[in-house]
Amino acid sequence: MSKIIIQPGQLGPKKEKPSVSISELYHENSKLQPSLPIEMIAQGNYKEAEILAMARGYKQYRLSPQIKLPEKESLSPNPKTFDEVVASRRSVRDFGEEELSLSELSKVLHQSYGVTGEIKRPDGGTIPLRSAPSGGALYPAEIYLGIRNVSDIKPGIYHYNVPDHALELLFPGDPTEKLYEVCCQQQYVKEASVVFLISGVFQRTKRKYGERGYRYVLLDVGHLGQNIYLSCTSLNLAVMTTCGFFDDEANKLLRVDGVDETTLYVAFVGKKNSSK
Numbered sequence: 001m002s003k004i005i006i007q008p009g010q011l012g013p014k015k016e017k018p019s020v021s022i023s024e025l026y027h028e029n030s031k032l033q034p035s036l037p038i039e040m041i042a043q044g045n046y047k048e049a050e051i052l053a054m055a056r057g058y059k060q061y062r063l064s065p066q067i068k069l070p071e072k073e074s075l076s077p078n079p080k081t082f083d084e085v086v087a088s089r090r091s092v093r094d095f096g097e098e099e100l101s102l103s104e105l106s107k108v109l110h111q112s113y114g115v116t117g118e119i120k121r122p123d124g125g126t127i128p129l130r131s132a133p134s135g136g137a138l139y140p141a142e143i144y145l146g147i148r149n150v151s152d153i154k155p156g157i158y159h160y161n162v163p164d165h166a167l168e169l170l171f172p173g174d175p176t177e178k179l180y181e182v183c184c185q186q187q188y189v190k191e192a193s194v195v196f197l198i199s200g201v202f203q204r205t206k207r208k209y210g211e212r213g214y215r216y217v218l219l220d221v222g223h224l225g226q227n228i229y230l231s232c233t234s235l236n237l238a239v240m241t242t243c244g245f246f247d248d249e250a251n252k253l254l255r256v257d258g259v260d261e262t263t264l265y266v267a268f269v270g271k272k273n274s275s276k
């Protein structure tokens, strides 16, 4: 699909209200209405092959070197109760210098978007389910990691291979300077151990829900973001999310096209600064 270009500033916050608000236009036109045909509302009329194709909601970079992540049991269960985790969840903007362990990263990934269950298909096969809810169980998000300071793994840009619970090395080398520019020169890039870059693959959800599916992708990514927050809080890690990144530069870095797949959310994760 080709990209529609809007001039810089045309969509940003403005003093004068623009004559047409693209968000209002979109929202109005992606509403469900009782007058719509029932197939458009229920969206349930799929052939088995289509359901199978939809159930494969993940990317794998099969030619990239793979690093198997430690099993989730490699960290002892967290003693914090759910009540304590929710009550203490905060955006922490003060990162320590200590490296993150690979087990901690593994746990955050598993708790954020890993496979936690399955449902049976009528043909006896299974559809994997994840730690985050997802419209239609279609899982449109992908997680890329700019790794700077994690034990037992070299710096680089990695992709989270969900079904294998593994990291795939996309680009070796310290990603700090590139990510610093991509993330609008936010200092946290230089302090956090890992920068999570979360993308949305729109077609995974839109082929079932049409234009309304765009809403679901953003909602799904929000659920995933909250899981990152809660997981980090339970592990006593520092975490902060941001939408402050240059979209096209982030997409270029990840080699995604910015149309069918685009970066939507960023999270900085690391140890807390214990020196204070």
Ligand SMILES: Cc1cc2nc3c(=O)[nH]c(=O)nc-3n(C[C@H](O)[C@H](O)[C@H](O)COP(=O)(O)O)c2cc1C
Pocket (backbone or CB within 6 Å): 089, 090, 091, 092, 093, 240, 241, 242, 243, 244
């Ligand atoms: C979509 C989104 C974007 C955010 N962007 C930033 C950001 O660019 N810089 C920042 O310091 N915090 C950012 N935050 C964190 C919020 O400022 C923070 O969640 C809010 O102040 C409430 O604080 P708490 O998370 O500690 O409860 C963002 C949070 C969300 C959900």
